[in-house]
Amino acid sequence: MRLIDLSSPIDAAAWEPHPVVHEVMTPAEGARHMADEMRSQFGIGFDPADLPCGELLSIDTLTLTTHTGTHVDAPAHYGTVTSYGPPPTVESLPLEWFHAPGVLLDVSSEPMGSAVDAGCLERKFAEIGHRPDALEIVLLRTGADAWNGTPKYFTDFVGLDAGATGLLLDLGVRVIGTDAFSLDAPFVAMLEHYQRTGDREVLWPAHFAGRQRPYCQIERLANLGALPAATGFAVSCFPVKIAGAGAGWARAVAHVED
Template identity: 30%
Template sequence: MKVIDLTHTIREHMPVFPGTEEPSLQTVSTCETDGFKETKISICTHVGTHADPPAHVLNEGTTLDQYDAGQFIGKALVVDCRRVKEGGAITMDCLRPYGDKVEKAEFLLFHTGWDAYWGTPQYFGDYPCIDDSVLEYVVAGSYKGIGFDTFGIDPIGDEELTRHRKLFQRREMINIENLKNLHLCGSGLFWFGCFPLKVHQSDGAPVRAVAWFE
């Protein structure tokens, strides 16, 4: 079995969405003094590779812990959007080359190549985003989730989180952000998992996203 890690490592001073507090990793016990090591982690729920549920933008929306574990696993397809220029729109033209694989997938993962900028100022730039036609297509489908190798479904400057709201007002699904290594997954269907921490009433949580091929 081949397994590909699609997850950025959580560390101090990592890229975070503008205005979000950076993670803090504090050693509270050591092997030398206590016989074991333990670390106190302080982290916001939407840091690093993470999943958003409807509760991220809707007061009465579903929280991550309310989903069955099966919500976070299924067949995925990487949609190659690397030809879309900076600030451009991801349209249905990006989906059409994959034929019926688009409908057979349970997760659509949009590969812009933006993960190559992780850790640089350019990661905070004008990354490509899906347009209304793609959003409508997703909403009309039966997907468990969509994912991106960027800060997310909305442009970084959209403080209203317009696409988040359009998605979650109409669909029970998850949105995964800050993926990496999508270029290693090929153009066919594969198994995908993105299990979040099970936190009470969670509006989001880091995930360990992986692809595997049998």
């Protein structure tokens, strides 16, 4: 079994629409902090100088959204009003959704900024000789991960339209992944299309599909080009269990039989 990392990092040094703040407490600072905390909370302390090198443990504090880096969007992220009742938050999702056979669809040749339709996906199924089965995890390779950490990552990718998303849901897919910033078309492209046509249906259709049927997106994947084939691998992408959250970070990994 070979493991392929499909995750993009959380990096405070990289460009983000919502910047990440990463504060590091060094092991020496951690020793002093722990000594002070034990003394103030429990009335018993210690001298950091008694520790080897005067160090204890480092502590990292991050300020970021749950949509930073590779993450799973839960149905609660898509809105509060659905056709199926209260949308589940990330900690309540079925675990079996997040460890399943994977299907890779390469849409990197589609026009930049577009939202591919159901016809495009049908052609991709024919190319790989496989239609996704229920609960298989479908991964879209757009090639956008090459721009991760730069402003271009926010604007240069390919998404899905309502028909394409609906097709995958009709097949029983419950987790759809992309190496792009969003499963929808780029925000700028969507808004330009809307302003040009007045068609409200072009606004976040892939996300809003989750108001009709519960499903999850894995956004901001990476390294999909390392997968050796369109099928024949499994994906693990369990989201972090954050109570009441609409999304959770995930370490997505492909399992490939050698």
